[in-house]
Amino acid sequence: MKNILKKIAATGLAAVTAIGIIGAGTALASEDADTLYRSVDEIIESGTINIGVFSDKSPFGYVDEYGEYQGYDVYFAQRIGEDLGVEINYVSTEAANRIEYLQTGKVDIILANFTVTPERAEEVDFALPYMNVALGVVSHDDNVITDLSQVEEGQQIIVISGTTAETYLVKNNPEIQLQKFDTYAAAKSAFENGTGVAWANDNTEVIAFAIENEGYTVGIDSLGSADTIAPAVTKGNDSLLSWLNDEIVSLGEENFFHADYEATLADTYGLDYEDTLVVEGGVIAAAEEAE
Amino acid sequence: MSEVLIKIDNILKKYDDNVVLDGLSLDIHEGEVVVVVGPSGCGKSTLLRCINALEPIQGGMITFRGEKIDGRSKTITALRQKIGMVFQSYELFPHKTILDNIILAPMKVQKRSRADARKEAEELLDRVGLLDKKDSFPRQLSGGQKQRVAIVRALCMHPDVLLFDEVTAALDPEMVREVLDVILSLAKQWKTMVIVTHEMSFARAVADRIIFIDQGKIVEEGTPSEFFDHPKTERAQAFLQTFTFDKVEKEA
Amino acid sequence: MNWEVIQSYLPLYEKAALLTLKIGWLGIAFSIILGFVCAIIRHYKIPVLHRIVGIYIELFRNTPLLIQLFFLYFGLPKIGIAIDAEFCGVLGLALLGGAYMAESFRSGLESIEPIQTESALSLGMSRTQTIWHVILPQAISSSVPAFVANIVFLLKETSVFSAISLMDLMFTAKDLIGLYSKTIECLAMLVIFYLIILLPVSIVGSIVEKKLRFAGFGE
Numbered sequence: 001m002k003n004i005l006k007k008i009a010a011t012g013l014a015a016v017t018a019i020g021i022i023g024a025g026t027a028l029a030s031e032d033a034d035t036l037y038r039s040v041d042e043i044i045e046s047g048t049i050n051i052g053v054f055s056d057k058s059p060f061g062y063v064d065e066y067g068e069y070q071g072y073d074v075y076f077a078q079r080i081g082e083d084l085g086v087e088i089n090y091v092s093t094e095a096a097n098r099i100e101y102l103q104t105g106k107v108d109i110i111l112a113n114f115t116v117t118p119e120r121a122e123e124v125d126f127a128l129p130y131m132n133v134a135l136g137v138v139s140h141d142d143n144v145i146t147d148l149s150q151v152e153e154g155q156q157i158i159v160i161s162g163t164t165a166e167t168y169l170v171k172n173n174p175e176i177q178l179q180k181f182d183t184y185a186a187a188k189s190a191f192e193n194g195t196g197v198a199w200a201n202d203n204t205e206v207i208a209f210a211i212e213n214e215g216y217t218v219g220i221d222s223l224g225s226a227d228t229i230a231p232a233v234t235k236g237n238d239s240l241l242s243w244l245n246d247e248i249v250s251l252g253e254e255n256f257f258h259a260d261y262e263a264t265l266a267d268t269y270g271l272d273y274e275d276t277l278v279v280e281g282g283v284i285a286a287a288e289e290a291e
Numbered sequence: 292m293s294e295v296l297i298k299i300d301n302i303l304k305k306y307d308d309n310v311v312l313d314g315l316s317l318d319i320h321e322g323e324v325v326v327v328v329g330p331s332g333c334g335k336s337t338l339l340r341c342i343n344a345l346e347p348i349q350g351g352m353i354t355f356r357g358e359k360i361d362g363r364s365k366t367i368t369a370l371r372q373k374i375g376m377v378f379q380s381y382e383l384f385p386h387k388t389i390l391d392n393i394i395l396a397p398m399k400v401q402k403r404s405r406a407d408a409r410k411e412a413e414e415l416l417d418r419v420g421l422l423d424k425k426d427s428f429p430r431q432l433s434g435g436q437k438q439r440v441a442i443v444r445a446l447c448m449h450p451d452v453l454l455f456d457e458v459t460a461a462l463d464p465e466m467v468r469e470v471l472d473v474i475l476s477l478a479k480q481w482k483t484m485v486i487v488t489h490e491m492s493f494a495r496a497v498a499d500r501i502i503f504i505d506q507g508k509i510v511e512e513g514t515p516s517e518f519f520d521h522p523k524t525e526r527a528q529a530f531l532q533t534f535t536f537d538k539v540e541k542e543a
Numbered sequence: 544m545n546w547e548v549i550q551s552y553l554p555l556y557e558k559a560a561l562l563t564l565k566i567g568w569l570g571i572a573f574s575i576i577l578g579f580v581c582a583i584i585r586h587y588k589i590p591v592l593h594r595i596v597g598i599y600i601e602l603f604r605n606t607p608l609l610i611q612l613f614f615l616y617f618g619l620p621k622i623g624i625a626i627d628a629e630f631c632g633v634l635g636l637a638l639l640g641g642a643y644m645a646e647s648f649r650s651g652l653e654s655i656e657p658i659q660t661e662s663a664l665s666l667g668m669s670r671t672q673t674i675w676h677v678i679l680p681q682a683i684s685s686s687v688p689a690f691v692a693n694i695v696f697l698l699k700e701t702s703v704f705s706a707i708s709l710m711d712l713m714f715t716a717k718d719l720i721g722l723y724s725k726t727i728e729c730l731a732m733l734v735i736f737y738l739i740i741l742l743p744v745s746i747v748g749s750i751v752e753k754k755l756r757f758a759g760f761g762e
Binding site for chain 3: 007
């Protein structure tokens with residue numbers, strides 16, 4: 001009996017310590033946020049910038065067969081590196097940990113196709129947008145879902161944990177069963193295997209998928225609100241934020257993002273989407289103010 | 292001479308290329324006590340283990356009342372009931388009480404009732420003075436007590452022959468006597484036994500015949516007084532020498 | 544610490560804990576049976592089977608569960624065999640666990656000296672009787688510590704289930720953090736729930752170990 005009590009006491013102590021450390025750590029972090037992000041000067045001085053991108057979300061952030069990072073986001077990241085005069089250290093992120101990585105200073109900028117939402121804006125600081133996006137749903141040709149009500153009881157929609165598609169469905173369609181994966185690669189694979197009746201993600205992504213793979217149709221090409229994608233920095237990192245915003249505005253003058261599209265996305269989408277997808281100079285075509 | 296219970300006929304036993312028993316022949320008669328002695332490694336333990344087919348033989352034959360002893364045959368379990376064996380490390384079943392240790396085989400193998408087996412077990416335990424330990428576990432007993440239980444366990448199967456493999460070699464000296472006394476009383480009851488031992492005075496007292504084995508062959512055999520007082524072969528003489536000591540004379 | 548948040552997440556964590564327990568224990572149960580059978584086959588060197596089992600054990604002890612799950616969940620459908628995530632999880636755990644249990648059990652078997660077998664045989668017991676009455680009881684009780692360790696290990700391994708979309712505790716915590724950013728609360732609850740699952744196993748294991756210790760070790 002003594003032994004058992006000892007065990008309980010020991011684990012209890014460990015648990016309290018663990019929680020204490022986590023709590024203290026986060027408390028400290030929010031008080032002393034300086035230490036968790038680097039200013040522009042610090043970045044330039046160190047000679048390297050850490051940028052979080054996707055390694056498996058083609059054609060926005062992915063690793064090609066030569067082991068090199070490519071994609072619409074990465075093209076922009078390259079330019080940032082050049083203009084700052086630093087090396088780029090690409091950090092592969094998952095959708096669900098993008099905020100974490102900024103909050104813990106693991107990366108300086110998130111350029112992982114990050115959609116701007118009010119909830120996220122509470123946790124990180126967004127720069128000007130560089131892309132338009134909405135949600136889309138792709139399904140197999142033999143059972144095209146054109147409306148969410150078509151999803152029957154017991155069928156599942158595949159989403160990736162930490163994406164706006166997930167948030168949207170959890171909030172607006174809680175009755176639909178979700179099959180969650182933590183990486184794009186896994187989600188795509190499962191979708192191909194037919195474990196879910198549809199895959200909900202950014203419409204740009206699902207459209208690209210349907211174009212590149214036979215047998216799939218994007219039944220819903222615009223779900224939820226029209227959103228934008230913007231770079232994000234750790235909350236409070238004003239120097240980097242304003243540098244980024246200035247950068248985006250000046251890049252607009254050379255139509256940088258159009259060139260980006262043509263270099264990285266044209267092969268997938270053709271040129272039709274260019275004007276709807278690209279946001280140049282941080283200015284959205286609609287009347288809404290940019291963040 | 293009484294009936295031959297076990298006939299060991301020209302057996303060959305080897306491990307890979309190492310010959311341990313080399314053309315050995317021996318008859319064990321009913322009611323006799325045969326003591327096997329010899330230097331370490333001479334093959335005496337192996338001989339016992341061949342008799343109840345714990346080891347296979349590569350040549351020759353061993354029979355019990357004319358029936359061949361073969362580890363792979365279907366009759367081996369029946370034969371083994373008739374040939375009891377007690378090991379140097381007693382090997383009681385540690386997870387069972389003393390009583391259960393003794394009645395397990397009679398019940399499962401001979402299909403005797405629990406009551407019947409219990410009765411006999413308790414009688415035998417009483418005779419060796421261990422009745423009060425019947426519900427204890429082996430780990431609670433001393434070496435000598437465990438060995439006496441092992442003997443009782445073998446006896447409870449009503450074997451025709453008992454094999455003893457250096458049963459006191461692992462015991463503290465005080466306990467050796469209590470075990471040997473049990474064996475002596477069995478001898479008095481005309482039990483047929485084959486005993487491998489190093490205890491020379493005991494051998495002398497209990498044996499009807501001494502067999503001396505060296506390097507896998509029988510080198511000499513005879514009655515105890517013949518063997519101990521007038522060993523015929525040089526090797527037997529040399530062997531017996533190892534048990535006698537001249538008084539130490541300190542150097543000048 | 545935001546207690547309201549914790550309260551609102553509680554049902555999700557409970558659901559995840561139940562899933563972890565269900566798949567975990569099903570997998571463990573099968574792994575014990577599988578391990579038992581394999582250990583006997585290996586120890587008694589049953590022809591042909593014992594080589595196959597040997598390969599299985601080496602393969603599954605030397606590859607991580609994650610890889611095995613990937614094969615089962617993502618790989619098999621490519622050759623036409625579709626299995627659902629929960630079945631995959633149970634199967635993966637059973638196969639991985641079986642390999643570990645087999646080895647634990649086999650060393651338990653081998654720790655019972657061969658003389659125990661011999662002493663039973665000399666009494667005229669058959670091989671089967673010897674295994675059933677003498678060897679197994681001792682082998683099982685001497686394997687218990689290793690068994691308990693394996694069980695705890697397997698329960699912890701369930702944290703990789705997120706890879707195949709199973710909402711276990713780990714994934715639930717991660718997902719909630721990704722959605723709502725309440726990191727401390729989510730992690731704290733994660734730790735507590737794992738403790739709730741693992742501690743009883745450890746405790747029961749200790750009790751069982753003590754009870755079975757009569758299978759005397761040493762004189």
